Amino acid sequence: MKRLIVLYFxxxxxxxxxxxxxxxxxxxxxxxxxxxNGSYFLALYxxxxxxxxxxxxxxxxxxxxAGMVELSFALMDMFFSGFDPDAFSPFVWKxxxxxxxxxxxxxxxxxxxxxxxxxRLGRIMEGLVIFIFALILTxxxxxALKIVYLFMVLISQVIxxxxxxxxxxxxxxxxxxxxxxxxxxxxxxxxxMTYPMNIYPxxxxxxxxxxxxxxxxxxxxxLFFLGKADPLGFPVFAPFLAPFAALVVMFLSFKFWKFGxxxxxxxxx
Amino acid sequence: xxxxxxxxxxVSLRQQTTYRAAMLAGLVTNLFFGVLRLALMQALYKDQxxxxxxxxxxxxxxxxxSQSLIAFLFIFGSNxxxxxxxxxxxxxxxxxxxxxxxLWMARDLGRGLVNLFTRGVLFMVIFQFFYPLVWPVSxxxxxxxxxxxxxxxxxSFAWRFLxxxxxxxxxxxxxxxxxxxxxxxxxxxxxxxxRLFPEWTQTIFNxxxxxxMVNTPIDIWIGLISGTEIWxxxxxxxxxxxxxxxxxxxxxxxxVRHLVIQGG
Numbered sequence: 001m002k003r004l005i006v007l008y009f010x011x012x013x014x015x016x017x018x019x020x021x022x023x024x025x026x027x028x029x030x031x032x033x034x035x036x037n038g039s040y041f042l043a044l045y046x047x048x049x050x051x052x053x054x055x056x057x058x059x060x061x062x063x064x065x066a067g068m069v070e071l072s073f074a075l076m077d078m079f080f081s082g083f084d085p086d087a088f089s090p091f092v093w094k095x096x097x098x099x100x101x102x103x104x105x106x107x108x109x110x111x112x113x114x115x116x117x118x119x120r121l122g123r124i125m126e127g128l129v130i131f132i133f134a135l136i137l138t139x140x141x142x143x144a145l146k147i148v149y150l151f152m153v154l155i156s157q158v159i160x161x162x163x164x165x166x167x168x169x170x171x172x173x174x175x176x177x178x179x180x181x182x183x184x185x186x187x188x189x190x191x192x193m194t195y196p197m198n199i200y201p202x203x204x205x206x207x208x209x210x211x212x213x214x215x216x217x218x219x220x221x222x223l224f225f226l227g228k229a230d231p232l233g234f235p236v237f238a239p240f241l242a243p244f245a246a247l248v249v250m251f252l253s254f255k256f257w258k259f260g261x262x263x264x265x266x267x268x269x
Numbered sequence: 270x271x272x273x274x275x276x277x278x279x280v281s282l283r284q285q286t287t288y289r290a291a292m293l294a295g296l297v298t299n300l301f302f303g304v305l306r307l308a309l310m311q312a313l314y315k316d317q318x319x320x321x322x323x324x325x326x327x328x329x330x331x332x333x334x335s336q337s338l339i340a341f342l343f344i345f346g347s348n349x350x351x352x353x354x355x356x357x358x359x360x361x362x363x364x365x366x367x368x369x370x371x372l373w374m375a376r377d378l379g380r381g382l383v384n385l386f387t388r389g390v391l392f393m394v395i396f397q398f399f400y401p402l403v404w405p406v407s408x409x410x411x412x413x414x415x416x417x418x419x420x421x422x423x424x425s426f427a428w429r430f431l432x433x434x435x436x437x438x439x440x441x442x443x444x445x446x447x448x449x450x451x452x453x454x455x456x457x458x459x460x461x462x463x464r465l466f467p468e469w470t471q472t473i474f475n476x477x478x479x480x481x482m483v484n485t486p487i488d489i490w491i492g493l494i495s496g497t498e499i500w501x502x503x504x505x506x507x508x509x510x511x512x513x514x515x516x517x518x519x520x521x522x523x524x525v526r527h528l529v530i531q532g533g
Contacts, residue, residue, distance in 0.1 A: 022441075025441050025444065028444060029444050029447075032444060032447055032448035032451065033447070035448070035451060036447060036448070036451035039451055039454070039455045039460065040460060042455070043455060043460040043461050043466075044461070046466050046467055046470055047313070047461050047465045047466060049467055050320050050321070050465055050467070051313045051314075051317060051320070051465075054309070054312045054313055055312040055315055180291075180294035180295070180297070180298055181294070181297075183298065184297070184298055184301050188298075188301050188302060188305065191302070191305055192305055195308075195309055195312070196312075199308045199309065199311070199312035200304075200305070200308045201304065201308065204304065204308075
């Protein structure tokens, strides 16, 4: 285990160094990613000046939702880069996945350490800026326990998104090319979580409650932190389901990944 | 020349129609995000009348149309030209008896037209079953909309072509494109209708060609501008078009002189 951790940092540091080769172009990219991802929130910020609230949520409160999602999704996108279906699928169709299978190291470890996209820092910074903005605009009575739980929610989100990437990649064992529907769930799902979930049509909310428990990952914890009433009438423990939901989703995804590995046949290339 | 142009459009159109599954997937994605964007709009307009002349019905229609035009106007950008420079494919394109600008315009139009029907018209047909959309009230309005949208497409093509030309000078044109297309997305009124923004931001937007790419035709469709305002808006579109096409010509000439094809 210790050996693996050392190796992980070795492999990641190689990636980081190679990506930092062209410093100027690297920081330009970080900056443009920051602006690109931030432009949607900026647009909302400007437009909210004419509307005041989104279904009773003020700017700072929406920023709380958006900051959490941006931050955790970007973190996930950095650490789980190897499992990004768009990056993983070439392993399958080029046949280089077979090479990984021959190496004497756990396969999940190899995929995780195969790619580390440092320029995601841009989105991480963007998420941080929005979140700090939220903290300034809202006055949450923070306590040590709340801060601990905030980090737990953040990590839970990272785990859930990572699990989806894993499922998306596993599916390419059969489909070879990444599936668009997975993108709808990951990118669409995170887009949904950027806003108060009660604004969405019922069928959509049901899907993201019972099939994929996204509603418990960001919306309910935010209700708790911001001290807002629950308009949907869920049990009082709903804001605290995030870590459990994350573990269940990750467990199932990991099982599916293992199942896929057992049935992997290669493309013959 | 005209015959070659349409021939090229036809070839590109045939190419695009080959990927049926991708087209369907694209349509489904557009629909899904359309639902999300509309939910946000409805939430914003809750207990709120018209803002700057745009009421909920108009806003819903605005989001619907802008969403349906994503694939036709390539709102998120395109980078095929850049790729042809970095792969060296451009060498064979330069041998063809067609200008680079015309060649890529034909390719773009072929793909765009397929997208316009499979992801634009179809999108609106499906959407009108679920949302109360605003429709043009006269044949004249429809014709003006089509005319304005045609210029929008030309503008959008010229802008994307210009951005892609960066590949002549930098190996990192993808990064340049990412920033440039983020800018045009924001300023064009794709993300949210421009008239919902504060006045001072609208002044900035109007100094750029981007509102002419998305906001103008949609304003015409919804009936937010009428009479002489329409002709003024179309005049502005045309002026930007001339300017951008001219910039493309100058830049492409300088770029081809600068180009070194690597390997082969």
